Amino acid sequence: MTEATTALTNAPLPVAPGRVSITRAVLRNPLGLSALIILTLIILISVVAPFFAPHSPTEVKIDKILAMPSSDYPLGGDGAGRDVFSRLIWAGQNTLLGALIAVSISLVLGSVAGLVAGYFGKVFDTTFSWAANILMALPAMIVLLALYQTLGGSVYSTMAVFGVMLSPGFFRLVRNQVIAVKNELYVDAARVSGLSDARIISRHILRVVRSPIIIQTAIIGGIAIIIQSGLEFLGLGDPATPTWGGMLQDAFSNIYINPAGILWPGLIIAATVASLVLLGNAIRDELGGPRASAARPRAKPRHGHAHARTQGTEALNPGSGNGPLLRVRDLHVGYGSIENPLTVVRGVSFDVTAGEIVGIVGESGSGKTQTAFSILGLLPRGGRVLSGSIKFRGRDITFAPGNEMQKIRGRDLSYIPQEPMSNLDPSFTIGHQLVEPMQAVFKISKAEARKRSLVLLARVGIADPERTFRSYPHEISGGMAQRVLIAGAVSCGPKLLIADEPTTALDVTVQAEVLDLLRDLQREMGMGIVLVTHNFGVVADLCDRVVVMQNGRVVETNDAETLFSAPSDPYTQALLAATLDDSPPRPPLAVTAAGTSKGKL
């Protein structure tokens, strides 16, 4: 249950519905705030242009044709002798109005269609999605040009059609969000409790899609302004009406006489569009859009008393002359910033001698997988060894550079993952994924590597090696995939194999076979194995020694027999008590209840 709840709270929320106000989110973000100020200024000036502009947009002064800036014409005159500054101000309302038309139409059309398609599905979804795909497949500029005369030669009606062409952006967004929300538990609960569809849509769904819609609106607004300016630049629209695009057209026709004329209309378009985009980005960053939530490491440290009990580690280390195969001492692994890392492994120490199988046991989040990855030098991005040492065959590899580790991996140090299917590259055949590393490690020919791969596939119990060799990962079963991964892991004759929950994802019957295979291979090849697991059944089956971990610390290290017969740490005792495998049939209910409550710490 704790696992389930932590998983829920850790899940990245698409947006925080209703919790954080969007206005506050924008005000908190410096870039968003400046964008908002610029945008508000542009809109305000455009709206109050009649009171603000020094000249009428159509006022012509012959002596001011392409004039340099003066006190009368602060930004100079255009090709017809009109004031560029005044025209910029007057043009704002015309350009913004066109964009507003396009945005409103696409917003309403796309959102309504998205709500209907997402919520009711079936025919609606198929039809609307198909229409959206068609609209998205068309170059808007050309379609708008083609329809311009038909639409009465008006830029505004052209922008209305553009709104229809932009609606798939909203449609897809709303549809996908609605489908995601629809399947959430609370919407089910609302439906069961008898709320009408309309109520559910307005209360639950609209709240969730609100901020993605605002972000999309900002971007679509930017696109609309640019396309409209483009149409006007091409000479569409009423020449008497000042627009930013129309001003650029005028500047373009005089580009050889007054090249600087293109500057101001271009800058004002860019400033408007950029502030729209930055505003959208600010909302996304503050409220957590689809990509904003960075991938966090799976490890979740929990507070609690955890007393490291590494007693006996030294004593248990068999005094072989060459020293152990692997020696981990006081290992600390952390994620995040250098000053204040999130520590997930805190002082782990253990040894593995050649030919020995050491189990690392603990619940999820105990740091066992992070320990395994740090030995391989393959911690996920952001993770690193903070302190401590890892010695492999007498050599310190704790901070070994990537290329050094690469030479060790495969040949000396190898890895069997937990989830078989996700650990095979879907785009390459099984054979290719076996041959390529062998060629890289041994520098052998492709034919030789192929021959060895087929032998290996047969060895790991695959009935038709030739066929499996030619197959793609999606063509084989999970059990077979895990055998393939084991074959790959042992293909270069490693001295130490790190197996991370190698049977967890498999059927119970397949689990036993895979464990048998691992044991046989270990005996044949004399490998050491670090077996990460949460399953005491697997430990009892295979391991010589066991390291028990909790909260990133080792709480007990013992040989397997002692651990099962006389566990010394209360946590180990609790874990063992909670394991049902290999335990005697359950006593009557009353006793079980008493037993578990006693088992609790």
Next chain:
Amino acid sequence: MLNFLARRLLSGVVLILVITTITYALIYSNAGNAARNILGESATAADVAAKAKDLGLDRPLHEQYLDWLSNAIHGDLGVSWFTNEPVSNLLANRLPVTLSIVIFAVLVTALVSTVLGVTAAVRRGWLDRLLQVVSVIGFSLPNFWVALVLVVLFAVAVPIFPATGYVPVTESLSGWFLALILPVTALVLGGIASAAQQIRGAVIDVLEMDYVRTLRARGLSSTSVLLKHVLRNAAPPALTVLSLQFIALLGGAVVIERVFAIPGMGTLTINSSLQGDVPALMGVVVALVILVVIVNLVIDLANGWINPKARLQ
């Protein structure tokens, strides 16, 4: 695979039919105006009616459309109302010009955005932030304005490149290349950074896959895993990004052609649009929809070749 191809082809044909039908209905429904446009304001109502009859505009719309369609299937897209040139000739002259610009631009976009996107995915840090900034700038600057600035800078102030014109590749390869440098630069600048960001996202998604770690655990270098496994698996989303870029570049080319006075589809579209040359506009739409269908088909085929699972679906 054949089945997959056939279905894709069929949906492409349906798309062409739907779009041309809708466009036809829209632009021919206003045909009365068209006759007036051709003859000018001084023409009498009788002249206009006669001209409309002459153009076949007096018949019911569906009859006109069926006629147009059966001719179009045989490659006859009618005659321009203003130049009397067959529309198919017009297209045959203009399409190669625009295609050479757009394909050039797509290749540049693909190359630069892939390099930038992959590097940003692997390195992160300053390149990542730079891409974010540049993609906002690229989005905000209209490409025709960028074209104007380029003309002012590199054709007027420092005349390195021609300000206008087009040289067919058959005439002079270097002339063609020089003439296209400014238009293509103006076209691609807006989209490159955002395409790079999307490719970066696709690469990061693959880099976080379990099999990448497993392959590295087998002793493969991170470079060879990146170049072979990561790139291949990130290719389908990247190809989709590029196919959308292709459509955006087609639209962008229209305006850019105007700036550089390039006699391509864009110039044809603008002139036909301002004049109301309906048969020419229909031809433009047909050509573009076919182009879009071909591009999507190529992308689908490429995805099928890259991703073995897609071949089965």
